Amino acid sequence: MSKATVTAVTTIGFLHPGKMGASLAACATGAAERLWASAGRSPATATRAVTAGLVDVGSLDELCRRSDVIVSICPPSAADGVAAEVAATGFGGVYIDANAVSPATAQRVEARFGDRYIDGGVIGPPAERPGTTRLYLAGPQAAGLAPLWAGSALDVRALSATADGAPASTLKMAYAAWTKGSNALLLAVNALASQAGALDALRAEWELSQPGLRERSDRVAAGSGPKAWRFEGEMAEIAATMAAAGLPEGFHRGAEELYHRLAGFKDHPAPTLAEILATLAESSPGAPGDAG
C-alpha cells in the first residue's frame, strides 16, 4: 500500500470482531477486501464476522500476509499482546490500534511498528447509524486511511500527530475520564447523602439549583451499574494516565474503587439507585460483613 493513499485494492484485516470491532468492519466498505481469522475465536465472534461481511482467512499468519492494513480492537488488557503476535508474523503493513489504552501502552505498540503504526480511539457506541460514533486516528498516514470508511455510519477523523504523545488514545482516555469518572462521583455523592438521611433533601435541592442531576443519578445507576465490572479496569488505566501526565490520580482511583464495589451488578437489568446505594453501604470497609 502507498503510504499516503488508500486505493480500492486495499485489503483490511480485523482483530478481533467483538461488537465494536464488527461495526468498524461492517463500515469499512471502501476496502477491496475485508478479512478476519477464525482460529481460536468463539462461535459468537464468527457469527458477528459473517454478519459484518468479513472473509475468513483462517490463521493470524494468513491474515497478516494478505492485509495491507490491520485494525486491532480488543479488550485493553490484550492490546499489546495482540500487537506482539502481529509483529511476530513479519507483518509489513499499517497497524491501527483502536483500543482504549493508556498513552504508555499505545507507545509500546508503536515501538513494534514504527511509522506504520496508527494511534486510534473510538468514541460512541458500535456504529450502526450515522452521527453516533467517531474513529479518531493519529499518525503520519491517518488522513489517507479515512476513505476506507467513506460514506459509512462511522465518522473517521484524523488528528495531528504530536512529537511525544498518542492523541487518539489520550482523547479516548480524557473523554471517558469525564463521562465515567463524573458518573462514579455522582453515585458516591448520592451515597454520602443517603447514609446521613439527607438524600431526599439533596434531590430536592438539586431540583432547585442543579436541574437534571436527580434524573442523571437514576440513569447512571441503571446504565453504569451493570457495566461497573469493566469500568473498574478502565478507571485504573485513566488514573495511571493522569499520574503519568503529572495530574492528580485520585479522581479515578476513587472511581475505580466505586465501580469495583458495584461489580456484582454484572448482567443485572437496570438496577435502581436505591439498589446501588444499598450495595455501596454494605460494601463499605467499615460495614458489617465487609466484602472487601
Add this chain to the structure above:
Amino acid sequence: MSKATVTAVTTIGFLHPGKMGASLAACATGAAERLWASAGRSPATATRAVTAGLVDVGSLDELCRRSDVIVSICPPSAADGVAAEVAATGFGGVYIDANAVSPATAQRVEARFGDRYIDGGVIGPPAERPGTTRLYLAGPQAAGLAPLWAGSALDVRALSATADGAPASTLKMAYAAWTKGSNALLLAVNALASQAGALDALRAEWELSQPGLRERSDRVAAGSGPKAWRFEGEMAEIAATMAAAGLPEGFHRGAEELYHRLAGFKDHPAPTLAEILATLAESSPGAPGDAG
C-alpha cells in the same frame, strides 16, 4: 425561649457577619432584636453588620447573655473554636452552627450544646433576592426557628434529625462534593487532553456528544480559579467525610490537589482556561521548576 416556638421577643445573635453571615442576619426580620459583638472584629465586618441592621453589644459575653439564639457562620476551620468560646460563657440558648463543616466537626459542636444545638448548612450565594439561597436546619427545634426568617429572601428548610448524623452539614458537603468535585475533575480532564495536544479534538467531540461541557470548562476556569485557594480545604473536609462514611476519598483528594495547584489565582480576575491549564502543566510534580 420556648423550645418549640419563636416569638416576636426572640433575640438573635450573629457570629461573625462575613458576606454570607451578614445576609443571614439581614434576613432574620422575624426576630425582635438582632445583635452582634464588635470586639476584635475588623472595620469591614463592622460595616457589614451596620448595613445588615445589627445592634452592636460589644463583647461576646454580652452577646451570649442577651441572645436566645446564636447563629455561627465563619470559616469552617474556626467553627469548633467559636462554639467552644460561646459554650464557655455559659450560654443557655439555642446554638445554630451554619458552617460548611464535616459531620465529625458538627458532632463535636453538638456535644457542647446537647439538645440546644441545631445543625445548619447554607446552599447558594449570600441571600439578596428570593429563590437563590437555602438555610437547612436539622434538630428537634429546627422547625420552630424558621419563622425568624419568614418572608425574607432566605428560604429556611427544616430537615428531620437522624439518630447519628448531621443531615444539614452532610447535605452541604454532598452538594459541594458534586459541584466543586466535578468542576475540579473537568479541569483535570481538560489538562490531560491539552498535554497530549488533543484538547481541540476533545472540545469538538464534546460539541457533538456532550453539549455544554466546552462552555462549562471555560466558565469553571473563570469562576473557580480565583476561589481555588479556599476550595482546597473544603475538598479535604469532604474527602475526610467520604472516608468516614466508608466511601472512596480519592475523588476529593484529587480535587484538593488540583485546587492547591491553582491557589495562585486568588484575586485574579476571571482566568482563561488556557491560563489554568498552563499553570497545571507547570505545577506538575515532574515539570521543570516544580513548585510542589
